[in-house]
Amino acid sequence: MKITVIGTGYVGLVSGTCLAESGNQVICADIDAEKIARLRQGEIPIYEPGLRELVRRNVSEARLRFTTDIQAAVEQSLVIFIAVGTPARPDGASDLGPVFQVAKTIAHAMSDFKVIVIKSTVPVGTNERVRQTITGLTKQEFEVVSNPEFLKEGTAVHDFMKPERVIIGTTNEQTAELMKELYAPFVRTGNPIFVMDPRSAEMSKYAANAMLASRISFMNELAQLCERTGADVEQVRLGLGTDSRIGAKFLFPGVGFGGSCFPKDLQALEGADALLLLTEWNEFRSPDFERVKSTMRLPVVFDGRNIYNPGKMRRLGFSYYGIGRRS
CATH class of the missing domain: 3.40.50.720 (NAD(P)-binding Rossmann-like Domain)
Known part of the structure; x- marks a missing residue:
């Protein structure tokens, strides 16, 4: 055609x-x-x-x-x-x-x-x-x-x-x-x-867009409630997502929602006071954390997608902050 x-x-x-x-x-x-x-x-x-x-x-x-x-x-x-x-x-x-x-x-x-x-x-x-x-x-x-x-x-x-x-x-x-x-x-x-x-x-x-945005917005509100009550939104998400009436997709809280506008080059971290993660793209899931840490002035990570393990990040020497997760 x-x-x-x-x-x-x-x-x-x-x-x-x-x-x-x-x-x-x-x-x-x-x-x-x-x-x-x-x-x-x-x-x-x-x-x-x-x-x-x-x-x-x-x-x-x-x-x-x-x-x-x-x-x-x-x-x-x-x-x-x-x-x-x-x-x-x-x-x-x-x-x-x-x-x-x-x-x-x-x-x-x-x-x-x-x-x-x-x-x-x-x-x-x-x-x-x-x-x-x-x-x-x-x-x-x-x-x-x-x-x-x-x-x-x-x-x-x-x-x-x-x-x-x-x-x-x-x-x-x-x-x-x-x-x-x-x-x-x-x-x-x-x-x-x-x-x-x-x-x-x-x-x-x-x-479709409104429904997906509603789910994400709901989870963001739930994450705030978890922070105030001492609950862990990741655990709550698992309990929520296994309900067949709800399903597990688009139940990940974060700092709002948007597209893929995150820098592709880790060199942008050089001299940074903090790293703010706003994407779930695969190339950011398992970076060389030692390299990341060595390029930053202060090893502070704000995980806006909750994709990193808090315990591991702290063992590596990072000050780690997630969304709706226990400190």
């Missing part, structure tokens, strides 16, 4: 690369000429395990290419993914300007039927607004599909290649079948593809 992905950020680059890996002809397009130039040279602007190798292989085998010519990319493809960012505005609402700008660009470039897939995280009702925007600018036939992403930083390639579920928001049966065909290689083990109306598909993304 011939596909264009507009937006080469985290979601767009991972999605486009994985779609190429399954045999599709994929064009990743972006208005950022510098980013496209770097991608053409094999430089990956984000860190994601396995992504660099997939990009290089699919580029070398002519299934994946990068361009700033969005109009030409749209003309050459049947399926167009919108994967641009939707940053928060000062009032907290999503800035949909980039999405609608891409929709206008697609409308002006269309010369035949297209399936336009919204991969960006957007509020409920955006599918209809994108449809209205394009309808006002072209007489060509098209369909708009809502296809939310559920990628986790650090496992995004695996999440796309082996999704727990795929959600397709459309009321058009032919479009639904085309999208099922596109995703069929990724669900060969039987994981479900759910076809639903666009509004329900859009809401599913927000509902």
Whole structure:
């Protein structure tokens, strides 16, 4: 299948690369000429395990290419993914300007039927607004599909290649079948593809994020209560997570929640007064603690993810502080 992905950020680059890996002809397009130039040279602007190798292989085998010519990319493809960012505005609402700008660009470039897939995280009702925007600018036939992403930083390639579920928001049966065909290689083990109306598909993304954030926020509050009462949140977590009605995932307290913006180089610790751990990435689970200690001015560790053993850290000479754990 011939596909264009507009937006080469985290979601767009991972999605486009994985779609190429399954045999599709994929064009990743972006208005950022510098980013496209770097991608053409094999430089990956984000860190994601396995992504660099997939990009290089699919580029070398002519299934994946990068361009700033969005109009030409749209003309050459049947399926167009919108994967641009939707940053928060000062009032907290999503800035949909980039999405609608891409929709206008697609409308002006269309010369035949297209399936336009919204991969960006957007509020409920955006599918209809994108449809209205394009309808006002072209007489060509098209369909708009809502296809939310559920990628986790650090496992995004695996999440796309082996999704727990795929959600397709459309009321058009032919479009639904085309999208099922596109995703069929990724669900060969039987994981479900759910076809639903666009509004329900859009809401599913927000509902999932809200539920996960609620679990983490609850555990953070519970950790504070444990500190005040002398309980150990790690022990409480085990008792809580073995309840089948609750489950053990996303029950790890910490200092809020967020993405992978932790420095990759331990040299950044040189002369530091304290180390604050805010990630659970594997490369930070078993570091060379003697080296870490030797580079720090004061061996103080604030373990915001509770991944280190308190007793071991103190035996190694660190002043250790966890979240909701006994001192």
